[in-house]
Amino acid sequence: MSTRVSIDRKKEIIEGFYELSKVNGIENTSIAKIGKHLGMPPSLIMHYFPTRDILISNLISFILKRMLRIYTPIIKELRVQNYTDPVTFVDRLFSRDWNLLIDDGVFYGCFSLIFRNETIKREFRNLHLKLRENLKEILDQDEKLNQKDTALLSEQIFVVVEGAYYYLSMIEDEEMYEDKVQIFKNQVYQLLKP
Amino acid sequence: MSTRVSIDRKKEIIEGFYELSKVNGIENTSIAKIGKHLGMPPSLIMHYFPTRDILISNLISFILKRMLRIYTPIIKELRVQNYTDPVTFVDRLFSRDWNLLIDDGVFYGCFSLIFRNETIKREFRNLHLKLRENLKEILDQDEKLNQKDTALLSEQIFVVVEGAYYYLSMIEDEEMYEDKVQIFKNQVYQLLKP
DNA sequence: TTTAAAGTTGAATGATCATTCAATATTATG
DNA sequence: CATAATATTGAATGATCATTCAACTTTAAA
Structure with a gap:
């Protein structure tokens, strides 16, 4: 079904899409621009990803x-040590x-699509459920x-982590940033107290 | 400087922009579409908002x-009662x-712009600092x-609230949604315990 | 009432967009 | 080697985009 070439090409295209999105945002990264960036005609991109929506949903995956x-x-650590301090x-x-x-700008840009696309929402939901399961383990x-x-506990920890990521992404001042991180870390340690 | 008419028109345009963005996303809401939606030529919109960037930054405000x-x-409640249970x-x-x-899709769509626009980032930061100050009061x-x-405390509360908003926006199942809300509420109550 | 300013219109600009297509080149298969 | 499948090219499509402009209308100021 899928050849080596097609697998590599798809990967190359998605990575190019991602790289350009870091600089310009997904919404400003056209198929033509990706093509120019990678030195291939836009039609080749559409050969592997028939529509822009498909391209985007592959970027999200x-x-x-x-x-x-x-x-x-x-x-991996856990497998070796059989114990890791939380x-x-x-x-x-x-x-x-x-x-x-993963670049925050691209990440939140993708995230904002969940509100108008059920499939994307489901993908994000699944990721977060997995993240929580992993933490629980x-x-x-x-x-x-x-x-x-x-x-x-894993729900409570993650809600702090995710709130922190959101909030910290607006903070420019380095010192303030470190202060806030410490606050939120302590907040999680508090949850972990026996 | 600014006449009644111009103030009303600007408001009308921004609200139209917002309404269409709820349905299509900011990135798919063009000046032409706003014009059609409001029954005015695109040139009138550009008379009040000389560039698309200016239009967007007004939407964000x-x-x-x-x-x-x-x-x-x-x-207001607090002023009257001089006491409100947190x-x-x-x-x-x-x-x-x-x-x-405020529509979550539009909100996160705007938020994702902070990563490529310093002014927008500052505006978001100021909002969040104000929100925390207000909660502190x-x-x-x-x-x-x-x-x-x-x-x-207000930092800790808000980080839970914001993490919760992010996470809950992916949850479709009503029962699960209510469960999670209760978890995060309890988490905040815990913080408020003397 | 004259005149200037502000508001509004509609047509036109060139750029860029996603997508289509037919033609050509390369690779895999029998 | 022949032939079928896959990969790649480049040109062309019409739609839509933000923006410009000159002309026209309404409102405010003098």
């Missing part, structure tokens, strides 16, 4: 897959690894938390 | 002004008044909280 990756290093991965949640993993490894409702 | 309004009824306005924060006040009215750092 690409982004959501990336986001899930924040957990893979932590989960504080360690809370730190990781607040670290700038996420910003490195990690919390379950910690004996100190075995009295706690870890499902509830 | 319009939206942010609206958001601040969630507090005015609460603050639980009451936490409820209000989580109520659907906000969704009524309300918390300060409550004697039960006079041992607490109300500035810190």
Whole structure:
């Protein structure tokens, strides 16, 4: 069905789309621009992605897959150590690894599409349910938390993390940024207290 | 400088822009479409808003002004009663008044612009600083909280509220939605405990 | 009432858009 | 090697875009 070439091309196109979206926003990244950026005619892009909507929904899958990756290093660690201090991965949640993993502008640009596209909304919902499940699994490894409702806890932790990401993305002042991060980290540590 | 007519026209145009953006998204709401919607030539819109960017930045001001309004009824109450149970306005924060006040799709669509526009970012930041200040003032009215750092508390409350709004906007199932709301409300009540 | 300013119209601009298509080149298959 | 499938090209489509402009109408000021 899908050849090596077609798989590579699709990947190349989506990555080009993503790169240009970082600079111009998704809404200003046309098929023609992607083509010029990659040195291919727009018709080739449409050969692999028949409509712009399909192209966008592939970009979203690409982004959501990336986001899930924040957990893979932590989960690997857990396999080896059989124990990880929750504080360690809370730190990781607040670290700038996420910003490195995926551009905030592109991410929120995609997110804003959920309100007019049911499929995109479902994809985002699934990602977030997965993120919470993963966090729950990690919390379950910690004996100190075995009295706690870890499902509830992971909801509570994530709502702080996500609120923090939203709010922090407006803060320019470096010092203020660090202050706020500390506040929100403490807020999560408080939740983790036995 | 600005006549009655020009003030009314500008308002009419921005509101038309907002209405169409609810349905199509900002990125798909052109000046021509706004004109058709309001029964006026696009050139008239450009007479009042010389560029599309100016039009967008006016839409954003319009939206942010609206958001601040969630507090005015609460603050009015406080003036009369000289006391309001914080639980009451936490409820209000989580109520659907906000969704009524401003469409989530338009809101997040505007928000995603902060990443490529410094002015818009500043406007959003100012709104959120104001929201937190307002909440602090309300918390300060409550004697039960006079041992607490109300500035810190308002940060912590809002980060939950904003994370919740983000997350809840993906949830379709009504029952699940109510469950989550209750979780996040409890999380805030916990913060308010003396 | 004259005149200036502000408001409004509609047609025209060139740029860019997503998408289509037929033609050509490359690769895989039998 | 032949042939079918896949990959790629480049030109052309009509729609829509933000913006410009000159002409016209209404309102305000003097």
